[in-house]
Amino acid sequence: MTLPIMPTGSAGAAPSLGVLLCEAEPSAVVETLGSFGFTGWVSPRVGRWCVAVPEHPLGHVAAKRRDLLATGAATGAALGAPAIAVAIRREELMYLTAHDGEAALVDYVSDAQLARPGDEFAYGPEGAHGGEALARLSGLPEAGGEAAAILSEEYGESESESERLVRLARLLDWPTWLVAVNGLAKRRMSIGPEPKEFVRLRAGRTGIGGMALNRVIKVARRSDLTADD
Template identity: 40%
Template sequence: MTVSSEPEGPSGYSYAAVVARSERDALLAVLQEIGFSGWVAPPEDGWVVAVAAYAEDAVAQGRRGVVEVGESVAGTGATVLAVRVLDDRQLAIVAWSGGQEVARYVSDPSREPGAAWDVLDEPIGVEGAAALAETCGRPEVGEELAELLAEGLDPEEEIESERLTRVLSLLGLPTWLVSAWVLPKRMPVGPSPKDLTRLRAGREGVGGLVAGRAARTVRRRRPAPVITDPPRDDGGPDDLMWL
């Protein structure tokens, strides 16, 4: 987790997590198998949260970022959401149900690390709100969720963690997730560090410390973008003025 500051608005936080409707032991088994680095929380209302150690970098074998980790967990048939916030300027959510992807949303594709200069800053995937709400057992909030995901935020006054708090609340998911950037320190709300299982490259304890250091040297590479082919500015009348 990282904290950054931009001149046009408040400081921003970066964090990422997988939220799964799964038995905790079953989730742990998958995370250990793929060499996940992060924290796994106790179950809460049937959901288990696994907070990734890094928001932008790979956090598991095979150059898996949090979205790819979510996909691996979804392979067990569990209902899964992968959530990522970057500098509080971009929110990404990908969801799976029954092993199939049902929604993929990014609030601002232009904020993706390494994005081209002409990538548009408009949200992608708002139309998946109904499927996302259905997946989380809250079909009645689909319309409200769509409005929330489509909403433009004022960069001088608002941050994506505020949007995510409202999303999690609508979907009935643990809202303490927005404090996950604090880890490994004690979060202001949610489980304490002693109640979390710490995995480093899929291992616990001293073995995990050693494995984690070794894995970190090869996991600084970024995973694939959440949206691999984002819409771009095709050049309109305003561009022609400069020709």
């Protein structure tokens, strides 16, 4: 799955966010994402998960023009471990994919019609049955039915996709601060680890070398692949 182009104005002004949960040690995640030329942050381990946060959740997040979902698939394969990628487009649309090593287990979109406005047969959530696999990957197979139910709900205008993510996080014992990761850019998160506890990667590198290289690669990487410009 790739992130879709969406009509101008369809997403309002709400922020977007993206996270990649990896069941691996932070050092392994940093090494893997570094080899991919990833730009973003990598968290300390929280429970069974290490969380990578892309600087531009809807854009190219790594080399080879990979978006977050493609990077999630490549990371799972490289680590030989579970990797769950979540991208939320301005609170209206959630994409969620999950891999266990090279095996693709979940391919979910919360509103197929919004994702594919030109498809007359697209309607409602797709891939909600993947909640069963998410629960197994999270070590809580008994929560599979409830996870699938959360994914299958159709949200109205008064509800946000970050609320769906919070519900999944609470159910599956994911870090509950996932919805606060946008604060990393300002070095301030309302909940969760201190920003200084995250490893900062720019074009796969840390420190001054990463800053210099990132300025170069920004020319080739788009920050929002869903915009129709």
